[in-house]
Amino acid sequence: xxxxxxxxxxIEKEHVNENFxxxxxxxxxxxxxxxxxxxxxxxxxILIVGDDNTIDAAGHKVNKSLINAEFNSHITMVxxxxxxxxxxxxxxxxxxxxxxxxxxAEVMLAVGGGTIHDIVRFTSHMIGIPFISxxxxxxxxxxxxxxxxxxxxxxxxxxxxxxxMPYLLI
Numbered sequence: 501x502x503x504x505x506x507x508x509x510x511i512e513k514e515h516v517n518e519n520f521x522x523x524x525x526x527x528x529x530x531x532x533x534x535x536x537x538x539x540x541x542x543x544x545x546i547l548i549v550g551d552d553n554t555i556d557a558a559g560h561k562v563n564k565s566l567i568n569a570e571f572n573s574h575i576t577m578v579x580x581x582x583x584x585x586x587x588x589x590x591x592x593x594x595x596x597x598x599x600x601x602x603x604x605a606e607v608m609l610a611v612g613g614g615t616i617h618d619i620v621r622f623t624s625h626m627i628g629i630p631f632i633s634x635x636x637x638x639x640x641x642x643x644x645x646x647x648x649x650x651x652x653x654x655x656x657x658x659x660x661x662x663x664x665m666p667y668l669l670i
Contacts, residue, residue, distance in 0.1 A: 531562055531634065535569040538607065538632075546573040547559050549596055550636075553584045554612030557636045562609060574603045578619060588618045596623040601645035603631060612636050 538546065546566055550559045555577055565572040576599040578592050586592065596619055600608060608631040610620035617633060624631040 516616050531558060533567060534562055534609070534632065534634065535565050535571065538566070538571065539569065541607070543606040544571055545604050545606045546571050546609060547596075547600050547603050547607075548573060548575045548609045548611055549578065549599075550575070550611035550616055551580065554616060554636045557611075558634060559611040562634060572603075574599070574605070578616065580602060588613050588615050588622075592619050593623055593626075596620065597627060600624070600627050600629065607632060609634050 538544075542623060548555070548559050548563055548566075559575055563573050563575055576596055578586050578595060581587050581589075596608075599605075605627075607629055608624045610617045610631055611634045612615050612638065617635070620631050625665060
C-alpha cells in the first residue's frame with residue numbers, strides 16, 4: 501500500500517496546520533486500503549457514517565472489507581429531514597454521537613460529501629476519537645478539508661470551531 505505524504509504532494513507547510521491529514525491515498529480502488537490503514541493504527545471498533553446514497557455508493561464496500569478483515573464495524577445512516585435532505589443539525593449530531601458511544605467506536609469513517617464530513621468531523625472530536633475521510637467523489641476530497649460549511653450560521657456560532665481534520669484522506 502502506498503500512502504502519499506504532504507511532502508509527496510508538494511503542499512507547503514504554510515497551507516496546512518498540525519491537524520491536516522498526515523497521509524492521503526490517491527489511487528484506483530483506494531477504499532480497499534482502509535482496512536490496512538486501520539490495522540496499522542490498531543483500531544478495531546469502527547463506525548462508518550453516511551447517508552443512504554453514500555452508504556450504497558461506498559459504505560457497504562468499506563464495511564464488507566472491514567468485516568472480512570475481522571473488524572467490529574457498524575454503519576450509521578444519517579437520517580434525512582422531511583424534504584429528503586441530510587442536514588448537519590443537532591438531530592444528526594446526536595444520532596452519530598450516540599452511535600459512536602454505543603458501538604464503542606475507536607475511529608469514525610465519514611463516507612460521503614460535505615454534510616456527512618461536517619457531522620463526523622464535529623462528533624468524532626466531541627467524543628474524542630479520530631476520523632478518516634472517504635469522499636464519494638473526487639471533488640469532495642477538497643470539501644473534506646473545509647470546516648463545517650454545512651452547519652447553519654446559528655449552529656456554527658454555538659460550536660465555535662470544535663472539530664478536527666481527518667487522520668487519513670482516501
